Structure formats: structure tokens, C-alpha cells
Amino acid sequence: MKLYRVLRNVDMFRTVFDFGEREVAHWFPGHMAKGLKQMKASLKKVDCIVEIHDARIPFSGRNPMFQDTLDVRPHLLVLNKMDLADLSNKQRILKKLEKDGVTNVLFTDCFKQIDSNVKKMVPMVQKIIETNPRFNREENRDFCLMVIGVPNVGKSSLINSLRRTNLKKGRASRVGGEPGITRAVLTKIQVCERPLIYLLDTPGVLPPKIESVETGMKLALCGTILDHLVGEDIIADYLLYSLNRLGKFSYVEKYDLQEPSDNIQHVLKRIAVKLGKTQKVKAFTGVGSIRVTIPNFTAAAYDFIRAFRKGELGQVMLD
Numbered sequence: 001m002k003l004y005r006v007l008r009n010v011d012m013f014r015t016v017f018d019f020g021e022r023e024v025a026h027w028f029p030g031h032m033a034k035g036l037k038q039m040k041a042s043l044k045k046v047d048c049i050v051e052i053h054d055a056r057i058p059f060s061g062r063n064p065m066f067q068d069t070l071d072v073r074p075h076l077l078v079l080n081k082m083d084l085a086d087l088s089n090k091q092r093i094l095k096k097l098e099k100d101g102v103t104n105v106l107f108t109d110c111f112k113q114i115d116s117n118v119k120k121m122v123p124m125v126q127k128i129i130e131t132n133p134r135f136n137r138e139e140n141r142d143f144c145l146m147v148i149g150v151p152n153v154g155k156s157s158l159i160n161s162l163r164r165t166n167l168k169k170g171r172a173s174r175v176g177g178e179p180g181i182t183r184a185v186l187t188k189i190q191v192c193e194r195p196l197i198y199l200l201d202t203p204g205v206l207p208p209k210i211e212s213v214e215t216g217m218k219l220a221l222c223g224t225i226l227d228h229l230v231g232e233d234i235i236a237d238y239l240l241y242s243l244n245r246l247g248k249f250s251y252v253e254k255y256d257l258q259e260p261s262d263n264i265q266h267v268l269k270r271i272a273v274k275l276g277k278t279q280k281v282k283a284f285t286g287v288g289s290i291r292v293t294i295p296n297f298t299a300a301a302y303d304f305i306r307a308f309r310k311g312e313l314g315q316v317m318l319d
């Protein structure tokens with residue numbers, strides 16, 4: 001990594017982010033609450049809950065709604081999109097999760113055609129189920145899992161990846177780039193032959209737990225909230241703040257900046273110029289009007305966020 005003049009600049013970076021008067025109350029659409037009811041009603045058909053979350057935010061936004069059911073149903077936490085996460089301090093994450101009572105954790109990359117970690121999931125759930133009481137499901141030879149998680153964390157992708165890995169079969173669940181795409185109600189999908197494992201695909205609408213505006217912003221950055229509800233400009237600013245805080249400066253080279261900057265307007269301007277995202281507007285002067293070229297800040301912000309979500313700005317750990 002280039003050092004630039006970071007050592008001198010480091011004092012210039014923001015140490016806290018100013019969220020202003022923002023409120024997160026409207027960032028999650030109401031239809032998400034509906035799914036929750038259906039999931040609760042189906043719990044008695046389930047042997048193990050597979051909670052999927054984004055590996056870049058292993059603690060933020062995970063919904064504790066199922067915690068009261070944890071006593072009766074064992075639980076596996078899948079931290080997906082590990083290809084986008086900086087896992088250099090994995091032990092810290094595992095320790096903290098263990099402290100919170102989460103002991104079964106699996107990191108996955110469902111983007112890969114075959115992920116060796118997804119392969120580990122069947123033996124893992126088998127062990128989890130066999131070492132826990134199954135209550136009313138003792139007689140059933142097959143296992144049934146329920147996949148839950150906040151929007152866009154990769155529930156459908158995991159299901160498809162499990163089928164590819166264990167059944168050599170293709171797509172059973174639609175994958176979408178926008179949060180809230182899985183709408184079909186609790187479909188039962190086979191994911192393994194030996195042992196026979198089914199999976200209840202949920203609408204993927206577990207509302208996240210938002211303890212603070214910052215948690216909301218992290219969720220937005222990871223794409224679990226529709227961008228326009230939060231605002232591309234503020235997400236981009238929070239992204240810049242996060243990259244600087246984490247010392248991830250690859251954006252400097254990517255967008256031909258001279259050095260890291262904490263000024264989002266400056267960075268977006270460079271991005272707009274570099275990508276040709278500019279627009280001509282009329283400007284009125286004392287003697288008439290002229291056409292001037294101005295950067296399209298929103299388009300630049302969108303590109304900055306998109307590049308981050310594709311992993312082009314490096315792997316991060318936001319928690």
C-alpha cells in the first residue's frame with residue numbers, strides 16, 4: 001500500500017461521523033414485519049435456524065427476534081460475502097460472538113461457483129442437529145433448516161450454492177441486487193440428498209436491528225437498505241469516512257486522486273471527472289448566460305458505492 005502523506009494526513013481525517021438530524025425510522029419498509037410472523041409460525045417444522053448476515057458487519061444489524069427461539073432450535077450463523085470482508089482479525093470476531101452466545105459460525109463466499117466453506121455447512125448442521133434435542137421432529141429422518149436474515153445478505157445465493165455443491169443442481173432461488181427481492185413465501189427446497197436436507201426459504205425480510213444511526217448507515221453501505229431511502233450522497237460520505245478510518249486508500253489510485261482526502265465533495269468531483277459523469281448547465285452571468293460543465297455528484301456517489309460493494313475498494317471490516 002502506498003503511504004502517500006497519510007502519516008501527516010491522519011490527523012485530518014474525521015474520527016466521528018456527523019449524522020446530523022437523521023432518523024432511521026423510515027429506512028425499512030413495513031412489509032418486512034409480515035415475514036416475521038410466517039417464520040415464527042413455521043418454527044415447529046424446523047430443526048436448525050440458519051441465520052445469514054454480512055461478514056463485513058458481524059455484529060451490526062443482526063435481528064435478535066429469534067433469540068427467544070434459540071433455546072428450542074439450534075442456530076448456525078453464516079457470515080456471507082467473506083470475499084468482501086477484511087478477516088485479518090477473525091479471532092476477535094469469533095470471540096465476541098462466542099461471548100454473545102453464538103458458537104456455530106461459518107464464513108462463506110456464495111459468489112464462488114464452489115466454495116469450500118459452503119461444503120462444510122452440511123456436516124456442520126448435521127452435527128448441530130444431532131447434538132441437540134429435536135422434540136416433535138425426533139421421528140423425521142430428514143432435516144429441515146430455516147434460512148433467515150436481513151435483506152440482500154445472500155440468502156438466495158446461499159441456497160443456490162448449497163444446491164450446486166451438494167446436488168449438482170442449478171438455481172432454485174432468485175438472486176437479486178436490490179434488498180427485498182425474495183418474496184415467495186416459505187418454499188421448501190431440497191439442498192442435500194445424504195443426509196436428506198430441506199430448507200425453508202423465507203421472504204428474506206427480517207427487519208434489521210438498528211441501535212443507532214451509525215448501525216443504519218453500515219447496513220445501508222452493505223446494501224441492505226434501498227439507497228434512495230437513505231440518500232446516495234450521505235452513504236458515499238460515510239463510505240469515504242470508513243475507508244479513511246480503516247486506512248483503505250485504494251480509492252486514491254482508482255480515481256486518480258493525488259492523496260487521500262476526507263472531503264466527499266472533492267472526491268466525488270474527481271470521480272465524476274474521471275468517469276465522465278459531468279453535465280452541462282446554463283449559468284447566468286452579468287452579461288448573459290454561458291454553458292458550464294459541472295460534476296454529476298449523485299452519479300459519482302453511485303459509482304463510488306457500487307465499486308465498494310463489488311470489492312473494488314478493498315476488503316473492509318466495518319464493525
Ligand SMILES: Nc1nc2c(ncn2[C@@H]2O[C@H](COP(=O)(O)OP(=O)(O)OP(=O)(O)O)[C@@H](O)[C@H]2O)c(=O)[nH]1
Pocket residue numbers: 080081082083084108109110111112149150151152153154155156157158174175176177178179180181182183203204205
Ligand atoms: N461479493 C459477494 N456477493 C454476494 C455473495 N452472496 C450474494 N452476493 C450478492 O448479493 C446480492 C444479494 O444476494 P441474494 O442472494 O439475492 O440475497 P437475499 O438475501 O436472498 O436477498 P433478499 O431477497 O433481498 O432478501 C446479489 O447481488 C448477490 O450476487 C457473496 O458471497 N459475495
